[in-house]
Amino acid sequence: MNKKGLDQGKPRPDAKAKATGKALYVDDIKFPRMLHGYIFSSPLASAKLEKLDIAKAKAAPGIHTILTADNLPGSNRIGMIFDDEELLVSSRVRMSGDRLALIAAETQLQAKKAAELINLKLQETPGVYDCREALSPSAPQIHPEGNVFKEFNVRRGNLDETVLSSDIIIEEDYEIGGQEHAYLETQGTIAVPQADDSWHIYSTTQCPYYIRARVSRFLGITQNKVRVFQTVTGGAFGGKEDFPDEPALCATALAKATGRPVKVIYPRKYDMQSSTKRHSMKIKHKLFATKQGQIKGVKLDIDVDAGAYAGLSTVVAERANISSVGPYDIPNIQVKTKVIYTNNLYGGPYRGFGAPQVSAVHEAQIDKLARTVGKDRIEIRRINGMSAQKRKFASGEELAQPHLYQELLNKLEKISKWRTHLQPPSRGNLKEGIGIGTMIYGVNLHWGGQRLDRGAAYLVLLNDGSISLAVGVTDMGQGANAAMRTICAAALGISEDLIQISEVDTDKVPDSGPTVASRATMSGGRAVIDAVNRLKPKLDKIAAQMLDCEDPGQVECKDGIYQTKSNQTKTVSFEKVVEELYLRRINPAAIGWYRSEPRQYDPETGQGKAYAFYAFGGHVTRVQVDTDTGRVNVLETTAVHDVGKIINYQGIKGQVHGGTVQGLGWALMEEFKLNKGKMMNAGFSDYLIPTSMDMPEKLNMDFIEEPQPQGPFGAKGIGEPSFISVGASVISAVSHALNQDLKILPLTPQNIVESIRKND
């Protein structure tokens, strides 16, 4: 673990401001005459709106406006991909937290008090709170088009008689829970109407360009009239992909109605209830194999609980669908993924984007196969997993670096001291176990989203040799700006200190697509390099002249000093070269651009080129399970990731630590307690996430650095991969400790105790 990154070991650009508390999050920002917005929402998840009388509330002190579906100054239809959502309910409530009215007041408290004066009458209607029940023809239909609003398939090879009659058939039904994003900073926006009838929107978001598009659509104005400033963002994890558009629309509506700036900050409990979540899924997995443990085929049925509105659930399901057989080259595959409306929590993007759920399942099945045929769990993965010989992903495409999966297994085995932990000590009710989870991750957007797969960087050399860099991918706390700075400095051969970068301003950089799918480093980094490549030849040419060198190809800049490769004595500083560029009045700016190569893919069969390229990753987790209480104590984790190239060493460590611990939270602690779609444990007192006390004593990590030519300096992505295989490794470890097959996540004490009882 001696690896270093491309970075210069400097603190992140945002380090000091965050450490000193000076960083301005959206709720820290104030504008003169700013009002505070409040969302009055439905406690019920399925109901008919019978009465919404705002007269008394309107007359309350400090109230400037109250908006309902009847007087909304913009379009009430706000669906993103499907036209299935209203900003304010006009007649039917579909989820607990559905917005009924928006209030703008001088203070938050006044708005909240006025909300208590609203005379609301809801007629509860039968709802559906289980995605499989929603499939029944007699189930209540959440939207007129039916509860299954999208299906995806993978059809590779043929599950014919030779497969179906395999010696080994392992069929199980899994139940995988959802997860709350639990970003430290809740959703929030300030909408500020401008004197020229344009709009400034300040938002904590991963995707400022989404907000620009939706606010302009809502107001019926062109997009150039909306400027979105991403504020310093306190965590996102997918929860600030599409969802921040909703608070942005609420604030905009109130600002439009009042002509004043309006701030909307979600209280934690409302945020938990109403914002998007990791999807819970019910997955039937049937695996066909030889006695030797060779997998011949799989059949999968994935039922995704999308909640009341489509949002981006189809996009998440698409990744779950194609990732569902993991890093295994399986000749015969049949997957059907259904995306299903219920009256539950609103499903959406979350670190891993559907992959963690399917990873937990396919890895558990692989483990069970190992046990069934009497092989070691790593050995069974060596046999069935990708390798120089087994190169094909579920989509049928051949991968460029399939051999890295075998390297991953080797490293996991070695670093975790796998073999020494296979017969763990067992002391009474305390059982130890070790488990493994592996995964494959298609970096960047799926074929279905490739039209968004672009990125821009705007680089300006200032005449003192300093650099202003703006990139269209967002730093949501993960350190993207540090990575962009590192890539820019490395590409120019200068100090990172010379580069200024900050949060995204949509007026500064062209729409770079959403910052999701672990694509920030790749697409932003490639755009930065492209920008440098547009400017560097100009600098090299000038430097060559200043160094009396005829061939600009012979000069290089290292640590801010230009030299010729042959004559190392003569030098000229980067700053002097830029100064000369200015004297010659040469354009000192460039817009770097990135787009992935267009791909072909058949959405009917899931065959074709699904992603730009792939990364492997895996976790080995050691646990101690208390069979009396069901409590799991994580002793040690080992994470290995195939990352192409480490850009920022501290950053990648942070990602692996964060992904691992967030994954442990999902796998062991985090659980929605729902009562007819209403979250009974909203708030951090009741919805438990890991604290420092829940950290494993040891977190090992290592990286595989075989450059991927499409990545900047060969880098892939780490944001999501760091999370995906944790759940699988926990199921594997607890199953090992208890010597039984677990088929549920999270493995809360209650779930474990129930499993033990069932098995007894």
Next chain:
Amino acid sequence: MNKKGLDQGKPRPDAKAKATGKALYVDDIKFPRMLHGYIFSSPLASAKLEKLDIAKAKAAPGIHTILTADNLPGSNRIGMIFDDEELLVSSRVRMSGDRLALIAAETQLQAKKAAELINLKLQETPGVYDCREALSPSAPQIHPEGNVFKEFNVRRGNLDETVLSSDIIIEEDYEIGGQEHAYLETQGTIAVPQADDSWHIYSTTQCPYYIRARVSRFLGITQNKVRVFQTVTGGAFGGKEDFPDEPALCATALAKATGRPVKVIYPRKYDMQSSTKRHSMKIKHKLFATKQGQIKGVKLDIDVDAGAYAGLSTVVAERANISSVGPYDIPNIQVKTKVIYTNNLYGGPYRGFGAPQVSAVHEAQIDKLARTVGKDRIEIRRINGMSAQKRKFASGEELAQPHLYQELLNKLEKISKWRTHLQPPSRGNLKEGIGIGTMIYGVNLHWGGQRLDRGAAYLVLLNDGSISLAVGVTDMGQGANAAMRTICAAALGISEDLIQISEVDTDKVPDSGPTVASRATMSGGRAVIDAVNRLKPKLDKIAAQMLDCEDPGQVECKDGIYQTKSNQTKTVSFEKVVEELYLRRINPAAIGWYRSEPRQYDPETGQGKAYAFYAFGGHVTRVQVDTDTGRVNVLETTAVHDVGKIINYQGIKGQVHGGTVQGLGWALMEEFKLNKGKMMNAGFSDYLIPTSMDMPEKLNMDFIEEPQPQGPFGAKGIGEPSFISVGASVISAVSHALNQDLKILPLTPQNIVESIRKND
């Protein structure tokens, strides 16, 4: 007067916000925790600082900090070209208004009250208040290097015996007064320290990039740490070129010391006393001619009163120097221009940049020549002025369009009905007269400033076909943004409504040089066209494919509709073409760039290529002079300008109206009443500028539109030309009315009455 511009007749982008009072000027902007800065300054213009005790003031209520030269958190040396200025006086006061201390308080009033508690002791020292007296070796030396800090020359041909013995020699000494900019909005800045140790500066300015450079230098940080937002700017006229740096430095110093946002707004009287002014000049002009009125040579001595600090006076003097023989091709020229320190008001850029003063003089001399040789004043200009035969400017260079001067004279003569007014009625003490002034203006920066002569435009096509345009030249109220919008729309063939443009943000556009020298339309416009030229081929190619046309050269976009030139029935909208560009993920943004061709020039002789190209202009003014009171009533003005191409018709009309009336103010009313360098008539009650009551009854105008290939769509510039010849036409008219040669500006009642008395 039927001409229309390139524009679409729409209101300016800023029209509604300004008309409704919604536009946010710098003083309208507030930040949380913002403090107010106040400048404690010297009443004396020449003094030694003996005591500056701030102890009592510091203890006053609401005071957060008081800065003096001793505790300034930045560099006190703030000279721009010459290192001759301190932000805060350390020991010697050189002008009235020199800053002694800076105070930051909760309110402006608290700061002002605290200032009264400062214990100040100044020892008055002998000053110099006349630029010719300053030339004397015995005069007090304002700075150690002597009072003449720069000289410029023009030496063309040879003032040899054949010239010096000319039949006609006209030698006069002229005294031309300065002028207050009288922008409606005084100087102001807000400096806001950022969480990441960078700075945001909000300023009313023409030149945000100057502020960026000087604030970074002051703080000792790189320029990428300073982001300057030009706020909606309420007039500038040159007064917001370099000077806004000073309030910006004051606010920055206070913000640095307190760690809080600080706003500094200049009170009107302090603004008038301390900010830069149009230079007063004393000019000796000696003209040599034949009996037929053919000019053989001129000898000029121009003494420029720069005030106490160099600022940009040398740059202004350089234009005065080379413009001093006007639109006349004179074979033998000898000009010496001295730039002189005094303890008077601080000279600086002002619409016309030294050209109005020399225009008033050379035109008066031409008039006198006409009278001496018995020719009509227009006729004498026809003989000596530029023409197809007489092509050379003072710099010896041949002009591309010298014939336009003759066209100008024809138009002025015709539109003003010149001949019908040559024998005006004279009723007792009311004498009428008609006068002419003409000028040549080198558009854009002089050779000496050509390294700044660059411009950038940042154009982004959004995916709904709307456009975000940012240009590095500023709109200071003159309508530059309207012109940029027009040029962009015309170049793309779309509606102006699709284009969003606003004030400059230095992080959005590369340093585009200063917005001065009537270069906004030219350099900004050229950059916009360049940006369009980088994007349009991509759009044309897509459009051709969508129109089934093989040759992209055959498609054109008009009024937002693409067609092929041959088949006019098939169409596709601009929006659809941009949408397709997005689907193909092609870079939708471009940085347009402009720089003028590098020029050669010998600063020793003033020979070479001084400017990129030239524009002519002229005014004919009719006046009625009351010989009893000396009051001049302007009856009618006629302005004709060679503008290449009209971009915005309303805009150019506004410029000509504004330039004419501001010129009349300078020529007739505006006067500094100085007592040892202190302005006794600061404030609009005492410093008089024209009101609607002073407008001439008739303002005629016309334009010559012969495109200049270097200008966007052939356009030149109008900002300064519209002003320059007004003063000359007023001297000419009053001299005609009184039948005597006037040699002074302004022609205030007092000056006129004194002239009449002297002549009697």
